[in-house]
Amino acid sequence: xxxxxxxxxxxxxxxxxxxxxxxxxxxxxxxxxxxxxxxxxxxxxxxxxxxxxxxxxxxxxxxxxxxxxxxxxxxxxxxxxxxxxxxxxxxxxxxxxxxxxxxxxxxxxxxxxxxxxxxxxxxxxxxxxxxxxxxxxxxxxxxxxxxxxxxxxxxxxxxxxxxxxxxxxxxxxxxxxxxxxxxxxxxxxxxxxxxxxxxxxxxxxxxxxxxxxxxxxxxxxxxxxxxxxxxxxxxxxxxxxxxxxxxxxxxxxxxxxxxxxxxxxxxxxxxxxxxxxxxxxxxxxxxxxxxxxxxxxxxxxxxxxxxxxxxxxxxxxxxxxxxxxxxxxxx
Numbered sequence: 001x002x003x004x005x006x007x008x009x010x011x012x013x014x015x016x017x018x019x020x021x022x023x024x025x026x027x028x029x030x031x032x033x034x035x036x037x038x039x040x041x042x043x044x045x046x047x048x049x050x051x052x053x054x055x056x057x058x059x060x061x062x063x064x065x066x067x068x069x070x071x072x073x074x075x076x077x078x079x080x081x082x083x084x085x086x087x088x089x090x091x092x093x094x095x096x097x098x099x100x101x102x103x104x105x106x107x108x109x110x111x112x113x114x115x116x117x118x119x120x121x122x123x124x125x126x127x128x129x130x131x132x133x134x135x136x137x138x139x140x141x142x143x144x145x146x147x148x149x150x151x152x153x154x155x156x157x158x159x160x161x162x163x164x165x166x167x168x169x170x171x172x173x174x175x176x177x178x179x180x181x182x183x184x185x186x187x188x189x190x191x192x193x194x195x196x197x198x199x200x201x202x203x204x205x206x207x208x209x210x211x212x213x214x215x216x217x218x219x220x221x222x223x224x225x226x227x228x229x230x231x232x233x234x235x236x237x238x239x240x241x242x243x244x245x246x247x248x249x250x251x252x253x254x255x256x257x258x259x260x261x262x263x264x265x266x267x268x269x270x271x272x273x274x275x276x277x278x279x280x281x282x283x284x285x286x287x288x289x290x291x292x293x294x295x296x297x298x299x300x301x302x303x304x305x306x307x308x309x310x311x312x313x314x315x316x317x318x319x320x321x322x323x324x325x326x327x328x329x330x331x
Contacts, residue, residue: 031264035194038234040262040270043299044292046179047115047186049076052288054125054133061124062133069122077116083109097153113184119291126181129287137251141281143329145250150326157318158325160311166248167314169307170223172203173248177224177240177258178274180249181290188292189299190262190270197229197236202302210238217241221254236262251281268294 031039049072058064064072078084085091087105090098097103119126125133137145157163165171174182177199185203192198200207210227217239218226224247225240240258247256261273273289276282 031267033192033194037192037194037231038236038264039192040197040236040264041191042270042294043187043189043297044270045187045295046181046272046290046292047113048117048119048126048181048290049073049115050118050123050126050181050290052126052180053135054127058124059132062131064118064122064124066122069118073117080112080114081109082107082112102153102155111184113186115181115186126288126290127286128289130284135251136283136286138281138283141251146329147326150329151323154323154326155314155318155321156323156325157315160315162325163307163311163314165223165246167307168311169204169304171248172201172206172302172304175201175203175206176247176249177208177227178249178260178276178288179272180288185302187295187299190292197238200299202299204304205301212236223247225256225258234263238262249276251278252276253278253280255280262292265291 033039033041054061080094082105085094085096085105088099090096090101090103090105092098096105127133127135130136151162152164160168166173172185174180174186179188179201182203185201187202189200190197191200195211195213197210197212198207199210206224208224208227210229212229212231214230215228217228219242220226221242221244223244225243227238227240229236229238231237238260240260241256243252243254243256245254246252249256252258256276256278258277259275261271263271263273265271270292271289272292273287275285275287277285
C-alpha cells in the first residue's frame with residue numbers, strides 16, 4: 001500500500017514538474033514546431049473596441065489611463081448597442097439612418113461580436129504609424145468614398161457591380177487581407193507546416209495558403225492577392241500583392257502592397273502587424289497592430305448567402321425606388 005502510494009505521488013510530482021517546465025518554456029517564447037520554427041498556430045479572436053483610427057477626442061493621446069479607458073469602453077458599448085437604437089430616428093452616430101430616410105436597423109445585439117474592451121495596452125488606435133494614429137488617405141479617395149457611401153445608403157444599384165464586394169459575398173468585411181476588427185466573425189485559425197502557413201478566416205470562410213519556401217509571387221491577380229512568407233528570426237513575414245481589385249480594407253486597390261508580421265508573444269497571444277502601401281489612395285505607407293488572442297472552441301463555417309439570394313431583392317428594390325447615382329458631394 002505504502003509503496004503504491006509513494007509511486008503515485010512520485011508520478012504526480014513528475015507530472016507537475018513537467019507541466020511547470022512546459023509552461024516556463026512557453027512563457028519564454030520558445031513554442032516551436034517540430035522543424036524548429038516559432039509555433040504561431042491556433043484559433044484566435046481579434047475583436048476589440050480599439051478603433052482603427054484615433055478618435056479626435058484623443059488627438060494627443062497614444063494610450064489612455066485605466067479610468068479614461070473604462071469610461072470610453074462603457075460609452076462605446078452603449079453607442080454601438082443595436083438593442084438601444086430607435087428604429088424611427090435611427091442612430092446617425094453609428095451609421096444608421098432614420099426610417100424616414102429609408103434606414104432599416106439590422107440584426108439585434110445578440111448577433112454582434114465586436115468586442116467589449118480596448119487592447120490591453122489601452123491604445124487609442126490600432127494605427128501606430130503615422131504617430132497621429134490616422135490613416136493617411138488622399139483627399140481624392142476620401143471624396144470618392146463619401147460618394148460611394150451616399151449611393152449605398154440611397155440604395156443605388158443600376159447593376160449588381162454597383163454593390164460592394166461584401167454585399168456580393170465575394171470578400172468579407174474584416175478578413176482582408178489585412179485582417180481588421182469589425183462587427184462580428186473576428187476569428188481566425190492559423191496552422192502551419194514546414195513549408196506553408198494557412199490563414200483561415202471565419203468571415204466568408206476564406207483560406208490563404210501561404211508558401212514559405214522562397215518561391216516568387218504568382219502573376220495571376222486574385223481577390224486576396226498572392227502571398228509568400230519567410231521567417232525573420234521569431235517573426236513570420238508575409239508579403240502580398242497582385243490583387244484583383246480592392247479588399248475589405250478601405251483605400252486598398254489592385255496595386256496594394258501588403259506586409260504582415262506574426263510573432264508569438266505567449267501561449268495565448270500572437271501579435272499581428274501589417275503595413276499597407278498604395279500610392280493610389282494613401283499619401284504614405286502606414287502600419288497598424290493588434291493582438292490575436294487564443295479562443296476556445298472550433299471555427300464554424302460562415303456561409304454568406306445575402307449576395308446570392310438577396311441580390312435579386314436588392315436590385316428589385318433599387319429599380320422600384322429608381323434612385324439616381326450620386327456623382328458629386330452635395331453642398
